[in-house]
Each structure stands twice: as structure tokens, then as C-alpha cells.
Amino acid sequence: MLILTIGGFIVIVLIDLIPLIKHRKKFAIIAFSAVFALALLYGLMNAFEADMPSIMKAWKSLIEWLGIAYKLE
Amino acid sequence: MLFRFISRKLRYFSRTLRYKKDDTSDCLEKDEMTYSSTEDTSNEKKEEKLVKNLEDNVKKMQAALAESNDTKVRYFRYGQKKTLKGALIYIDGMVNTTIVYDAILGSLKDCKISEEELKKENLMDIIDKEVLCAIEVKHENTVNKLIEGCLNGDTVLLTEGCACGLVLDSKGYDKRGVFEPKSETVVRGPREGYTEDLRTNTTLIRRKIRNGNLKIEHTIIGRKTRTNVSIIYLEGVANPKVVNTVRQRIDKLDVESILETGYIEEYIEDAPFSPFATISYSEKPDVTAAKILEGRVAIVVDGTPFVLTVPMLLIESFQTAEDYYVRPLYASLVRILRYIAYAITVFAPAIFVALTSFHSELIPTTLLFSIAQSREGTPFPLFLEALLLVFAFELLREAGVRLPKPVGQAISIVGAIIMGEAAVSAGIVGAPMVIVIAVTAVAGFIVPNQNDSLSIIRLVALMLAAIIGLYGILLCFLGLLIHLASLTSFGQPYFDSFGYAQDAQDTVVRMPLWTMEKRPDGIAVGDTTRIKKFVPPLETDMANKDGGDN
Amino acid sequence: MIIDKSQISGTRFMFAIAFYLQSSALLTSFIAGVSEQESWIPVLFGILLSLPIIYMFRTFMVKFPDKNFLQVLEMTYGKVIGKIIGATYVWFFINVTSLNLLDLGDFTKLAILRQTPPILVTLLFILISVWAVRHGFNVVARYSSIFTIIEFSIVILSLILLANQIDLNNLLPAFQMPFYKYVQSTHIITTIPLGELVVFLMVTPCVKTISKQQATKYWFLGALMGFIVLLLVLIRDIAVLGNNLHLFTLPGMVSLRLVNLGEALSRIEIIFAVGLTLLLFFKITILLYVSTIAVAQLFGTTQYKNLALIIGIFVVFYSPTLYQNSVEHSNSARTIEPFVNGLFEVILPLLTLIIASILKLPKNKKNMLQKQEA
Numbered sequence: 001m002l003i004l005t006i007g008g009f010i011v012i013v014l015i016d017l018i019p020l021i022k023h024r025k026k027f028a029i030i031a032f033s034a035v036f037a038l039a040l041l042y043g044l045m046n047a048f049e050a051d052m053p054s055i056m057k058a059w060k061s062l063i064e065w066l067g068i069a070y071k072l073e
Numbered sequence: 074m075l076f077r078f079i080s081r082k083l084r085y086f087s088r089t090l091r092y093k094k095d096d097t098s099d100c101l102e103k104d105e106m107t108y109s110s111t112e113d114t115s116n117e118k119k120e121e122k123l124v125k126n127l128e129d130n131v132k133k134m135q136a137a138l139a140e141s142n143d144t145k146v147r148y149f150r151y152g153q154k155k156t157l158k159g160a161l162i163y164i165d166g167m168v169n170t171t172i173v174y175d176a177i178l179g180s181l182k183d184c185k186i187s188e189e190e191l192k193k194e195n196l197m198d199i200i201d202k203e204v205l206c207a208i209e210v211k212h213e214n215t216v217n218k219l220i221e222g223c224l225n226g227d228t229v230l231l232t233e234g235c236a237c238g239l240v241l242d243s244k245g246y247d248k249r250g251v252f253e254p255k256s257e258t259v260v261r262g263p264r265e266g267y268t269e270d271l272r273t274n275t276t277l278i279r280r281k282i283r284n285g286n287l288k289i290e291h292t293i294i295g296r297k298t299r300t301n302v303s304i305i306y307l308e309g310v311a312n313p314k315v316v317n318t319v320r321q322r323i324d325k326l327d328v329e330s331i332l333e334t335g336y337i338e339e340y341i342e343d344a345p346f347s348p349f350a351t352i353s354y355s356e357k358p359d360v361t362a363a364k365i366l367e368g369r370v371a372i373v374v375d376g377t378p379f380v381l382t383v384p385m386l387l388i389e390s391f392q393t394a395e396d397y398y399v400r401p402l403y404a405s406l407v408r409i410l411r412y413i414a415y416a417i418t419v420f421a422p423a424i425f426v427a428l429t430s431f432h433s434e435l436i437p438t439t440l441l442f443s444i445a446q447s448r449e450g451t452p453f454p455l456f457l458e459a460l461l462l463v464f465a466f467e468l469l470r471e472a473g474v475r476l477p478k479p480v481g482q483a484i485s486i487v488g489a490i491i492m493g494e495a496a497v498s499a500g501i502v503g504a505p506m507v508i509v510i511a512v513t514a515v516a517g518f519i520v521p522n523q524n525d526s527l528s529i530i531r532l533v534a535l536m537l538a539a540i541i542g543l544y545g546i547l548l549c550f551l552g553l554l555i556h557l558a559s560l561t562s563f564g565q566p567y568f569d570s571f572g573y574a575q576d577a578q579d580t581v582v583r584m585p586l587w588t589m590e591k592r593p594d595g596i597a598v599g600d601t602t603r604i605k606k607f608v609p610p611l612e613t614d615m616a617n618k619d620g621g622d623n
Numbered sequence: 624m625i626i627d628k629s630q631i632s633g634t635r636f637m638f639a640i641a642f643y644l645q646s647s648a649l650l651t652s653f654i655a656g657v658s659e660q661e662s663w664i665p666v667l668f669g670i671l672l673s674l675p676i677i678y679m680f681r682t683f684m685v686k687f688p689d690k691n692f693l694q695v696l697e698m699t700y701g702k703v704i705g706k707i708i709g710a711t712y713v714w715f716f717i718n719v720t721s722l723n724l725l726d727l728g729d730f731t732k733l734a735i736l737r738q739t740p741p742i743l744v745t746l747l748f749i750l751i752s753v754w755a756v757r758h759g760f761n762v763v764a765r766y767s768s769i770f771t772i773i774e775f776s777i778v779i780l781s782l783i784l785l786a787n788q789i790d791l792n793n794l795l796p797a798f799q800m801p802f803y804k805y806v807q808s809t810h811i812i813t814t815i816p817l818g819e820l821v822v823f824l825m826v827t828p829c830v831k832t833i834s835k836q837q838a839t840k841y842w843f844l845g846a847l848m849g850f851i852v853l854l855l856v857l858i859r860d861i862a863v864l865g866n867n868l869h870l871f872t873l874p875g876m877v878s879l880r881l882v883n884l885g886e887a888l889s890r891i892e893i894i895f896a897v898g899l900t901l902l903l904f905f906k907i908t909i910l911l912y913v914s915t916i917a918v919a920q921l922f923g924t925t926q927y928k929n930l931a932l933i934i935g936i937f938v939v940f941y942s943p944t945l946y947q948n949s950v951e952h953s954n955s956a957r958t959i960e961p962f963v964n965g966l967f968e969v970i971l972p973l974l975t976l977i978i979a980s981i982l983k984l985p986k987n988k989k990n991m992l993q994k995q996e997a
Contacts, residue, residue, distance in 0.1 A: 008936070009936075012932055012933055012936060015932065016929040016930070016932055016933060017929075019929060020926060020929050023926075025924055025926050027922045027923045027924035028919075028922070028924035028925075028926040028929060028930070030922055031918055031919065031921070031922035031924055031930055032929065032930060032933060034922075035918065035930065035933045035934055035937055036933050038937055039933055039936050039937035039940060042937065042940035042941050042944065043936070043940045045940075045944070046742070046940050046943070046944075052944040054944055054945050054946065055714075055718070055945070056945050056946065056955055056959065059959055059963050060955065060958075060959050063958075063959050063962050063963075068962060069958050069959060069962070070803075070807050070957060070958045070961075071958070431736070432735075434890075435890055435893055541736065541739065541743075541744070541747070542735075542736065543735065543893075543896075543897075544731065544735055544736060544744065544900070545747075547897060547900050547901070548747055548748065548751055551751055551901070551904055552751050552754070554766060555751065555754055555755040555758070555762060558755075558758070558761075558762040558765040558766065559758040559762050569765070
């Protein structure tokens with residue numbers, strides 16, 4: 001599973017990053033690297049089956065702190 | 074050593090993969106750059122001019138034609154006192170000998186002009202205008218052009234003292250007659266088909282459209298084959314951008330040989346890697362004439378009876394010429410049948426494999442029992458059975474095309490009995506699978522133009538169905554839709570005819586001809602109305618003449 | 624700068640809106656849990672409440688015809704704050720994409736392929752979506768008109784087939800529940816299916832020129848078509864299932880399962896599954912396209928095609944981490960999501976519009992028709 005994930009990411013780099021480097025589009029490379037880092041993080045988390053902190057939990061605590069959340073039955 | 078070889082192959086492979094038209098809507102603008110004609114890049118070493126000595130000229134011509142055995146040279150003397158020497162050069166078998174001897178040689182021998190007049194500078198002009206009886210005469214002074222004339226079937230006339238030659242039209246090679254084409258038969262409609270001669274084909278189109286605006290342009294492409302190619306369109310109706318694009322793409326071709334329109338199709342098409350053809354072809358002149366009238370451009374190539382038309386829409390594969398000659402209700406029914414047949418032939422094996430392997434609960438129970446029963450003794454998983462049978466069917470089909478006629482009966486018996494019955498009774502494949510594949514195969518013949526695409530998509534759908542069942546088929550269908558949406562053919566979107574009501578007249582059903590007031594959207598530019606007034610056939614004077622009976 | 628040069632016509636845009644709304648019609652379980660069989664009332668109120676929101680979106684389109692929403696944010700708030708709010712919007716779009724992908728994964732795991740790990744299912748799905756996004760918006764929205772009509776006919780057909788099981792008395796009694804439930808349901812309906820139209824603010828540069836009246840017409844007609852289907856499906860489900868509506872995760876599927884026309888037509892829910900997958904495909908493709916354009920706009924590049932794949936893969940891996948299980952998902956949809964969505968769909972655009980009107984933006988206001996004629 002881990003090998004498949006890493007293989008997949010290498011394929012993505014080959015497909016998308018190399019044309020960007022060839023044409024030297026700086027901002028696109030920055031954007032790609034940012035999203036790639038995040039995706040790699042989440043992918044490896046998934047492969048190792050580790051728990052990732054969920055952003056929705058943060059929103060949940062924020063909204064409950066504001067006191068406007070609806071109550072569940 | 075091996076590493077260099079592999080790296081070279083990889084670089085070549087990546088170069089072909091990277092070829093794509095990045096924005097297909099711009100392809101027309103890109104091609105409107107300047108281009109250079111390729112006519113003069115070939116045969117550079119043969120850019121020889123003629124000299125005044127007759128023998129040298131004849132030797133040059135024979136050398137240019139590789140001293141072949143079928144190059145014939147006929148010397149003669151002409152003039153009032155028969156002192157001027159001349160020579161006729163032609164290729165045996167390509168000329169009409171009656172024309173050469175009776176019309177050309179005969180009129181030269183009957184020439185009564187005196188030698189003094191003939192010794193002037195405009196010798197060839199005099200011979201051309203006053204002596205000869207040939208239909209088409211061209212003045213050339215390079216060996217290149219002269220042998221081109223010879224190779225076309227014309228006769229070359231050379232005389233002593235003149236560094237100029239005449240090319241006289243005398244074509245007389247054997248041609249096939251105009252018969253019904255074997256690939257597109259109709260029950261009702263004209264049965265003329267194209268032949269291998271360019272002039273016959275363009276004449277067949279001209280006889281369908283007797284309009285002065287029908288323009289026929291001519292070029293010669295192919296370095297070695299020097300094939301004659303004609304582009305035909307209706308001026309004022311065809312889109313000038315498309316015409317320009319076709320002309321430029323064909324002129325830019327720097328290839329060695331053009332043997333069939335399939336060659337040109339591969340060189341000028343918009344999507345070389347797609348399973349779908351973006352250029353359509355036909356073997357019948359009435360089909361091509363109808364497409365020219367809609368605003369398309371036809372490409373005729375000497376040596377093949379298949380004529381290309383651009384641009385192409387996917388809908389055209391589902392329309393046949395006969396649709397427009399039979400009644401609209403029946404034609405609409407048959408057209409819907411064609412769509413259903415295409416869906417069946419592409420997805421039926423995949424759906425069967427998916428349903429029986431993954432989603433057995435969707436099959437009605439009694440059918441499920443009989444399918445399970447038939448799978449009792451079969452060794453292979455269903456997917457392999459399906460692949461085997463599809464492969465067997467492709468074998469049969471290919472063999473059927475290539476086999477000689479006397480053996481045909483035997484092969485069909487082999488196919489039916491051995492592959493059908495015996496395989497099932499031996500327990501190699503199950504009977505339901507044979508039925509499904511047989512239905513698939515038969516349905517595949519209903520849409521013959523799309524044969525290349527549906528074989529590939531059938532296999533892809535089968536693979537995906539074997540991996541993830543119905544969901545895979547759905548993904549294959551979606552992928553197909555996305556791919557079709559991204560194809561354009563010379564600026565026209567390939568699969569857009571279901572979107573708006575105006576185009577629906579001729580796509581899903583065939584509306585009566587008196588409702589089709591305009592040409593299909595987007596293809597024709599300029600004159601877009603077909604009929605000027607909407608005239609339903611019932612409101613004529615005959616209907617209400619007398620109410621009662623006499 | 625213009626990121627995507629493809630142009631679609633106004634009617635195609637209208638059908639894209641209609642299609643987008645229709646694809647939410649089949650997943651009405653989250654309000655069914657709150658206001659069980661009276662869900663039709665909040666839906667009606669939600670439709671009425673969303674009309675001014677749609678008018679606000681249309682105003683954005685009229686004022687800034689060739690700027691997508693992130694560019695509008697930058698123009699209104701200045702570069703720095705504009706980019707920060709733009710980044711939160713990028714997160715929002717990716718979040719909505721992931722939630723829809725999660726819906727698809729859960730649905731597939733529940734109904735079609737029970738033993739396949741959902742990540743494989745979503746991965747294959749996203750690959751095809753990415754392929755569509757790379758071709759531009761023209762391809763993404765190409766089939767909206769034909770699929771809207773097909774979906775509409777399927778809904779009508781299912782109504783006819785279920786005609787013997789529909790009991791309109793199930794819609795009554797009305798107004799029996801405590802008031803806050805209606806408020807909650809209306810809030811949910813307004814923000815989750817109907818408010819997600821905010822994503823169409825990112826594709827305004829791709830729409831060919833339209834005048835003010837035409838913009839209004841396209842937005843409202845498209846929304847109307849979506850509303851009709853939403854209402855029809857909901858009323859059909861309530862009428863068929865009655866009190867038991869809140870017990871099912873997929874009420875549409877259950878009501879289709881009840882179709883029994885003789886012996887032949889008895890397993891129609893496969894059509895529901897196919898239809899839902901098709902609808903979700905186009906919804907997720909449009910959302911993925913919007914996310915890609917937003918990321919490209921944020922970083923200031925026009926090469927959105929090369930970013931599509933990596934954003935898709937990110938969404939695939941991000942979506943299972945959002946919630947632990949589907950119960951938590953539907954709970955969150957009822958309690959938290961209305962506020963989160965409401966912030967991004969209503970409050971921020973309204974604020975932006977007010978500030979833009981105060982600042983009298985856009986500065987060089989050309990007439991919409993003139994711009995395209997040039």
C-alpha cells in the first residue's frame with residue numbers, strides 16, 4: 001500500500017511537474033509544491049493508517065464556543 | 074550500447090506522446106500561417122532543361138524514366154518536305170494508342186506548313202495551335218515536368234531545334250467501371266460507387282451537383298508517388314476557414330507516398346490518438362454530394378474509391394444515405410435502433426460480466442438459475458470467457474474479410490458449429506456468454522463506420538467491468554463522454570448535436586425534409602437556408618379541390 | 624489575468640446551475656433527520672430564502688463580468704487581506720469537494736460495492752474528473768443540458784411508477800413541530816444544497832457575454848429548474864415513505880425499491896444508483912474545476928491544468944479524514960455545517976458586495992455587451 005502510494009506520487013510528479021519546470025512557470029511550481037506537500041502528508045498518513053486531526057473538529061469547537069450550534073436529539 | 078538504444082527509443086516515444094494540439098479551437102488559427110509549397114523540393118537533381126538537340130533530349134528523358142522497357146520513343150519527320158525531325162515519347166499501357174497515332178501523329182504527318190515557317194522561334198506554338206488535334210496541350214521545358222506528363226499517361230512531343238516540349242493529353246489506361254460499392258449497399262437509392270480514377274470520381278460528384286459554384290482544386294502530393302489530389306467544396310456555403318485549413322494541411326505534407334485517403338486522413342486529422350475518426354469517408358457519390366451541400370469539404374485522391382469529407386461529427390456515423398430516401402417515420406425508427414445497437418455492442422459483454430460476477434442480485438431469479446447452471450462445468454472465470462469469445466469473433470471477422478470466395482462456406486460452418494455449438498457442449502464456454510457475444514457481434518455491424526472505435530471501447534469496458542463491476546462500466550461511460558466532449562474536428566465540436574433543439578432535427582430522429590429549413594449549425598457559412606419557404610405537403614391545391622365524389 | 628479561455632454560452636450556464644442543484648436532490652437525508660415528514664415546509668421556505676442569495680450572486684456576475692470571485696476579493700479588500708480571504712475560500716471549495724466525494728464513497732460502500740475500500744472507488748472517480756478538468760470548463764459543463772432533461776424525465780417516470788404508492792396524506796399534519804426545528808431545517812436547506820451555488824461565481828469569466836436581464840434570467844431559471852426537481856423528489860419520498868423517512872440514509876433508493884410493476888420492473892433502484900453516480904460526477908467535476916481555478920488564482924498562475932491532478936489526489940486523501948464515520952458526518956451536517964457554509968456563502972459575499980458598492984467598484988466599468996464585442 002505504501003509502495004503504491006509513493007509510486008503514485010512519483011507518477012504525478014513525472015506527469016505534471018516536469019512540464020512546469022521545462023516552461024519555468026515559477027508560481028505554478030510553488031502552487032504545485034504546496035499542494036503536493038499536503039497531499040503527500042495526507043497520503044502517507046493514510047498509508048500508515050495514522051489519525052489526522054480533522055479541520056471540521058476545529059470548526060465544531062469554534063462554533064460551540066460561540067454558542068450557536070444546534071443541539072442534537 | 075543498450076542504454077543508448079533504450080534512451081533513444083524513450084526520447085522518440087515521449088516526443089510522440091507529447092504531440093497534441095493544445096487548444097483545438099485554435100488549430101484553425103495556427104494553420105493560417107504562411108507555408109511553402111513542397112512541389113519543388115523533390116527531384117532536385119532532375120531540374121534539367123531541354124537542349125536544342127533532339128537526340129540529347131530523348132536521352133535525357135529516357136534516363137529520367139530509368140530507361141524502362143515500357144518507355145516508347147517514336148521518331149518521325151514532318152513538315153511540307155518532311156525534313157524536320159521529331160519524337161513522341163510515351164509509356165506503353167498508359168496511353169490511348171488511337172489518340173497517339175491517329176490524332177497526334179496523323180495530324181503531324183498531314184502538316185502542310187513549309188519548313189521556313191516552322192524554323193522560327195515559336196515552332197511549338199505553331200504546332201500547338203495549327204497542327205495538332207490533341208485536347209489538352211501544355212508547354213514545358215524541364216525534364217521534370219515532361220516525365221510527370223508521361224507518368225500521368227500523356228504523350229510528350231519533342232522536335233529538333235527547340236528546347237521546349239509539348240505534353241499532350243492522351244490518357245488511356247484501364248479503369249474499373251462504375252459499379253455498386255461493396256461496402257455500402259442500399260435497398261433504395263443510387264448504386265453508383267467511386268472508382269480508382271480521379272476524373273471519374275470528380276465527374277460523379279459534378280453530376281450530382283450541377284452548380285457553377287462547385288469548386289474543384291487540384292494538387293499533387295507525395296515525393297515518390299506524385300498522387301493527384303482534389304479538394305471539392307461549394308463556394309459560398311463551405312466555411313472558408315475550413316477550406317484554408319484543409320488546403321494548408323495538405324500542402325504542408327512532405328511525405329513520400331500517398332496511396333489511399335487513409336494516409337491523408339492520418340496526416341491531417343485533429344486527434345491522432347483518439348479511437349474515434351474525425352474525418353469521415355464514403356464510397357458513394359450521393360453521400361459525398363449531400364455532405365458538400367451541407368457545407369463540408371471533400372478530398373478525392375487518385376487511386377482509391379474512398380472520398381474523405383471534413384469536418385465530421387459523431388452523428389454522421391449513425392446516418393446513412395438511405396435514411397433520406399425512405400419515409401421519415403421508418404427512418405427515425407431505424408436510427409434509434411442504430412443508437413441502441415451501438416450501446417449494445419459496446420457495453421453488452423461488459424454488463425453481462427459485471428452483472429453475473431458482481432451484482433447477481435440484479436438478475437431475475439429464473440434467469441439467474443439458468444446462468445448458474447451453464448456455469449457449472451466451465452473452467453474459466455467469466456471475464457476470461459468473454460475475452461476468449463470476443464477474440465474468437467474478431468478472428469472470424471478478419472478471416473471473413475481475407476478469405477477467398479470458394480472457401481467462404483466452409484469457414485462459416487467452422488465458425489458456427491465449432492465455435493458455437495461444440496465449445497458449449499465441450500464445456501469450455503457457457504451458452505449465455507455465446508449468445509451475448511453473438512448479439513454484440515451482430516449489433517456491431519449496424520454501425521460500420523465506427524468499427525475501429527467500438528472494438529477498443531468494448532475491450533476497455535470489459536476490463537473495467539471485470540475489475541469493479543457496474544461502477545467500472547459507469548466510469549468507462551463517463552470517460553467516453555468526456556473524451557467525446559473534448560474532440561473537435563476542424564473547428565467543429567465532435568459531439569454537440571444533442572444539446573440544442575435546432576440540431577435535433579437530424580440527430581435522434583429524422584424529421585421530414587420539409588422541416589429542415591437550415592443547414593446544420595456551424596458547418597456552413599454564408600448561405601445557410603435549404604428551402605426558402607416552409608411547405609408542408611398537405612396544403613396544396615389538390616387537397617380541397619372537390620369535396621364530394623363525382 | 625484570465626486563467627481559462629474557454630467560453631460557454633448562457634443557456635449552458637443555466638443548465639449547469641440546474642444540474643448542480645438537481646444532484647443535491649437525491650441526498651436529502653440530512654434534513655429528513657431533523658424535520659421528519661414535514662421537510663417540505665422548510666424546503667419551501669428555504670427556496671424562498673435562497674432567492675435573495677441568488678440575486679446577490681447574479682449581482683456579482685453583472686458587476687464583475689470577467690473576474691472570478693477571488694479576483695473580486697482582491698479588488699475589494701486589497702492584496703493582502705484579499706489573498707487571505709481567498710485562501711480561506713480555497714479551503715472552503717476543497718472542503719465542499721471532499722464532502723461530496725465522501726458522499727459518493729459512502730453511497731458506493733453502502734449500496735453498490737460493499738467490500739471495496741472506498742478510497743479505490745473515489746480514486747478512480749477523481750482520475751476521470753481530473754481528466755475532464757484538464758480539458759477546460761467547456762468539457763466540464765458540456766452535458767449539463769442533456770443530463771438535466773434526462774434527470775427530469777427519470778424523476779417524472781419514477782413519480783408515475785410510484786403512483787399507486789403515493790399517499791399525499793403523509794405530507795400532513797403540518798406545523799406540528801417545535802419552531803426551532805423549522806428554523807434549523809430551513810438553515811440547512813439554504814446553505815447546503817442551495818447555497819453551494821457560490822461556486823459558480825468562480826466561473827463567470829467563462830460565460831459569454833450576457834446583459835443584465837439575461838443574467839437574471841439564467842440564474843433564476845436554472846435555479847428554478849433545480850428547485851422543482853428538489854421539491855418533487857422530496858414530496859415523492861415523503862408521500863411514499865411517510866413517517867419512516869428519517870430512518871433511512873437514502874430515502875430515494877428505498878422508495879424506488881418499492882416499485883413493483885408486475886414482475887418485470889422490480890429492481891429500479893439500480894437506476895437510482897446510476898443516476899446518483901452520474902449526477903455526483905458532474906457536481907464533483909465542477910467543484911474540482913472551481914478548486915483548481917481558485918488555487919491557480921491564489922498563487923497567480925495560469926497553469927491550472929497541471930494542478931488538477933495533485934488537487935484531486937489531495938481531495939481523495941483528505942476526504943476520509945474529515946469524519947470518523949457517516950453518523951458523525953450527518954450530525955455535523957445538521958449542526959455545524961450550516962454555519963460554516965453560511966459564513967462563506969452568505970456573509971462574506973454580502974460583505975464583499977457592500978464594500979464593493981461603497982468603494983464604487985469596478986472602477987473602469989465597461990458595459991457588458993461592449994466588452995465582448997471588442
